[in-house]
Amino acid sequence: MHHLTLDSPDTTIKLKLSEVTKAIYGSKKMVVLTGAGISCNAGIPDFRSAHGLYNANTSTTVKGKDLFDISLFRNEDTLQAFASFMETLYGHTTQAMPTETHKFIHHLKKHNKLLRCYTQNIDALERKLELHTGIIEAQTSNFRKHWKDLDVVQLHGDLHALSCTACFAHFDWSADLRVQLAAGEIPECPKCLENYHHKSAEGKRLSSLTVGMLRPTIVLYGENHPHSESISRGISMDIRSRPDCLVIFGTSLRVDGVKKLVKTMAKEIHDRNGKVIFVNKTSPSHAVWGDFIDYFIESDCDSWIRSLKQDYPDLFLTQLELDQLKLKKSKGKKKQMMLTPPPTPSTNKKFDVSIDPKSIKSNDKIKQLLGERASPEYSPIKTNRIIDLSDEELDVVKQELKKKNPLKQINGNKNSKRPTRPSSKVSKDLDKENQSPKRSSPKKQPVIKQRQNIAIIPKICL
Ligand SMILES: [Zn+2]
Numbered sequence: 455m456h457h458l459t460l461d462s463p464d465t466t467i468k469l470k471l472s473e474v475t476k477a478i479y480g481s482k483k484m485v486v487l488t489g490a491g492i493s494c495n496a497g498i499p500d501f502r503s504a505h506g507l508y509n510a511n512t513s514t515t516v517k518g519k520d521l522f523d524i525s526l527f528r529n530e531d532t533l534q535a536f537a538s539f540m541e542t543l544y545g546h547t548t549q550a551m552p553t554e555t556h557k558f559i560h561h562l563k564k565h566n567k568l569l570r571c572y573t574q575n576i577d578a579l580e581r582k583l584e585l586h587t588g589i590i591e592a593q594t595s596n597f598r599k600h601w602k603d604l605d606v607v608q609l610h611g612d613l614h615a616l617s618c619t620a621c622f623a624h625f626d627w628s629a630d631l632r633v634q635l636a637a638g639e640i641p642e643c644p645k646c647l648e649n650y651h652h653k654s655a656e657g658k659r660l661s662s663l664t665v666g667m668l669r670p671t672i673v674l675y676g677e678n679h680p681h682s683e684s685i686s687r688g689i690s691m692d693i694r695s696r697p698d699c700l701v702i703f704g705t706s707l708r709v710d711g712v713k714k715l716v717k718t719m720a721k722e723i724h725d726r727n728g729k730v731i732f733v734n735k736t737s738p739s740h741a742v743w744g745d746f747i748d749y750f751i752e753s754d755c756d757s758w759i760r761s762l763k764q765d766y767p768d769l770f771l772t773q774l775e776l777d778q779l780k781l782k783k784s785k786g787k788k789k790q791m792m793l794t795p796p797p798t799p800s801t802n803k804k805f806d807v808s809i810d811p812k813s814i815k816s817n818d819k820i821k822q823l824l825g826e827r828a829s830p831e832y833s834p835i836k837t838n839r840i841i842d843l844s845d846e847e848l849d850v851v852k853q854e855l856k857k858k859n860p861l862k863q864i865n866g867n868k869n870s871k872r873p874t875r876p877s878s879k880v881s882k883d884l885d886k887e888n889q890s891p892k893r894s895s896p897k898k899q900p901v902i903k904q905r906q907n908i909a910i911i912p913k914i915c916l
Contacts, residue, residue: 458749481728487700488555489575521536536640540613542636543613550577557583565769576672591681611673617671623645623646643665699729721746735754736752
């Protein structure tokens, strides 16, 4: 497990951080696990700090994590503390807004990189980004399709719904219910009450009827998740889907179910050379997690996301923004091309003009074609360079070649023993064809290229 920090000047750490970015970039089926650490920047107070929710609770009977314990339902006083605490927490979540880390998960989905997000949070902030939450029964016929469409698995339930402890009917938080809960009263279930009054009016026995209480649909310590079977089946499906990266955000990794999930998922991901990345303010135990986590980034979750955004900006753009950026770049290139002045049209009629500007000296060009040393200023840099010749220059070349090799004819002599090269042949390597068979560097020799749109095509038969 590599321990990384964002601001370190250490080049090794910088290199490892770039490996993390590379893993995110290359992932196609990413699993994300989030904890309370990602919601602190959303405006929801943390639980354990001096000013956290646990210490803000005024109850003298219940403190700390006991506020999430099922044992609260055994006592009237503790039940009141639970009710008011839940209403306070709900109030915070309604005001909170998704953080950079929540948005990162949303971008993963938009870029088809998100296999699943598992969260320990009950604030449901992901829904504000239109990520799908909510689990159905494992036995449901379309469970497989439902799970595939599910973005976020709420491992500890959802604070944004209330359910009856007797009939399990679900209800939204209404203003009236909030007033009752804030006052420390647990509301009775409207559905159970209606049933009770209905049977009472019919004169039926009421002793066997129970009117349930409404409580948030969260999973308390000491109770099982109502959809544990669905979650188990879904996790198995995700593992079979071959996830290639796991990113864990803002959790202490102390809950047993979460520990098991991370270890199982990490093993599967490592089997196919994927990476496990953990972003948190506090370090995990190396003895416990050293074999499961590849990179521990000691950082606020949003700070790392902002760092990632600099290294991999495209991930944080929508498809529309990407298309617009592409279009803008394309227009910029066209504009640049238009601003670039076109080459000056050549007055020469017979040969292409694409040549080094230094070659404007006629003598140098002629010398070069004849295999002689040109002046130091003139030097065709690239091989097979096209040399531009005027009519006068061409005549000089012909005459010079004739002097050097009088037996050969120039310019399409009918008596020539060698056939005239077809005019459609675009280029001729004079050196190769002419008098320098011993020269060992044909690559450096210039090439005369005929312009194809000329009226009179000269023929050089050597
Ligand atoms: Zn009920």
